[in-house]
Amino acid sequence: MIVDGFAPESIASGADCISAGGLVGMPTETVYGLAADACNASAVARIFAAKRRPAEHPLIVHVADAAGAARFAQHVPTFAGALMQAYWPGPLTLILPRREGVAAVAAGGQDTVGLRCPAHPVARALLQACAARGVHALAAPSANQFGRVSPTTAAHVQDEFDRDLLILDGGACSVGIESTIIDCSRGAPVLLRPGAITAAQVRTACGLSVLSNEEQARLDASAPRASGTLEQHYAPKARVRLMDARALQTALNLLGPDVDRGTATIATYSRVLLTTASRSVLRRHMPDDADEAARQLFAVLREFDAQGATLIWVETPPPAPEWDAVRDRLQRAAA
Ligand code: TXA
Ligand code: MG
Numbered sequence: 001m002i003v004d005g006f007a008p009e010s011i012a013s014g015a016d017c018i019s020a021g022g023l024v025g026m027p028t029e030t031v032y033g034l035a036a037d038a039c040n041a042s043a044v045a046r047i048f049a050a051k052r053r054p055a056e057h058p059l060i061v062h063v064a065d066a067a068g069a070a071r072f073a074q075h076v077p078t079f080a081g082a083l084m085q086a087y088w089p090g091p092l093t094l095i096l097p098r099r100e101g102v103a104a105v106a107a108g109g110q111d112t113v114g115l116r117c118p119a120h121p122v123a124r125a126l127l128q129a130c131a132a133r134g135v136h137a138l139a140a141p142s143a144n145q146f147g148r149v150s151p152t153t154a155a156h157v158q159d160e161f162d163r164d165l166l167i168l169d170g171g172a173c174s175v176g177i178e179s180t181i182i183d184c185s186r187g188a189p190v191l192l193r194p195g196a197i198t199a200a201q202v203r204t205a206c207g208l209s210v211l212s213n214e215e216q217a218r219l220d221a222s223a224p225r226a227s228g229t230l231e232q233h234y235a236p237k238a239r240v241r242l243m244d245a246r247a248l249q250t251a252l253n254l255l256g257p258d259v260d261r262g263t264a265t266i267a268t269y270s271r272v273l274l275t276t277a278s279r280s281v282l283r284r285h286m287p288d289d290a291d292e293a294a295r296q297l298f299a300v301l302r303e304f305d306a307q308g309a310t311l312i313w314v315e316t317p318p319p320a321p322e323w324d325a326v327r328d329r330l331q332r333a334a335a
Contacts, residue, residue, distance in 0.1 A: 025154065071136060079189060083205055198324065238304055267313070
């Protein structure tokens with residue numbers, strides 16, 4: 001059931017539902033989350049079941065502020081504190097050593113916990129109303145079935161779960177892809193997932209260079225760490241292929257007027273203008289601006305699915321760092 005997330009009575013119903021151990025679809029500035037009381041083990045188990053997510057995959061715990069994070073982090077390194085100061089509330093998740101005995105199920109049993117302070121006004125209002133009911137943090141993975149494309153509207157969430165899920169409508173997400181994840185539990189910042197906050201911004205805010213997960217693993221060979229917890233794909237139903245603009249146009253040139261009818265329905269998403277003789281190719285223009293492309297990306301993939309596309313041909317985004325997050329999601333979708 002979708003309700004207006006900006007209405008105070010919707011926030012109250014959401015907070016009542018969560019404090020009773022239920023699940024709520026919650027808008028954030030990145031993507032919609034499926035939220036539950038992070039400290040209620042059976043509520044958190046309900047998230048894993050609803051998403052069909054393996055229980056060892058840790059969830060992000062959402063808090064109202066840095067003081068909220070201190071309930072869950074055993075220790076906040078100075079550089080992590082600087083990142084909170086610079087980018088909270090906002091699209092940045094920090095992995096920190098977990099305080100013993102808290103949010104163990106949400107953390108998937110790891111000795112660390114992923115903490116994020118969302119900026120979306122509906123998420124903030126929900127956190128505040130939950131706090132008034134004694135619930136101080138919300139475990140919330142993206143509100144999609146495991147491995148599938150994250151939702152960026154309330155309607156996307158409704159498409160993924162039972163009709164009776166309470167979904168707070170907070171409009172279309174302004175960022176559109178999941179938060180940047182920085183592991184702060186290994187002495188230096190390690191980038192686990194690129195997002196709207198770039199590695200360069202992290203470095204500027206905390207004065208330390210950001211290692212990629214692979215670089216960190218090489219430096220720290222003595223203590224290999226299961227980092228394979230990030231979902232492998234963000235896949236639509238159609239098969240996604242990444243190509244440069246020229247290869248994409250060449251592939252289209254091979255299609256006649258009707259070749260794709262009855263065999264494959266092809267969709268393209270590109271910055272260059274493509275030409276085709278086929279009457280049935282679905283074409284969407286990828287914005288030249290990386291932030292705008294991020295905002296649209298998951299909705300475009302979902303739209304192609306809804307239109308029955310079986311193949312999605314995407315122009316590989318430019319190599320510039322501002323495209324890292326969009327490129328990452330597309331590469332996972334194509335994997
Ligand atoms: O933007 C976002 O981060 C959204 C919104 C709803 O906040 N949430 C989100 O959650 O993307 P989810 O569960 O779909 O992705 C969380 C990622 C997972 O890949 C998980 O492996 C990683 O965060 N993660 C969470 N806790 C972790 C931990 N303790 N150590 C390593 N990775 C962790
Ligand atoms: Mg997810």
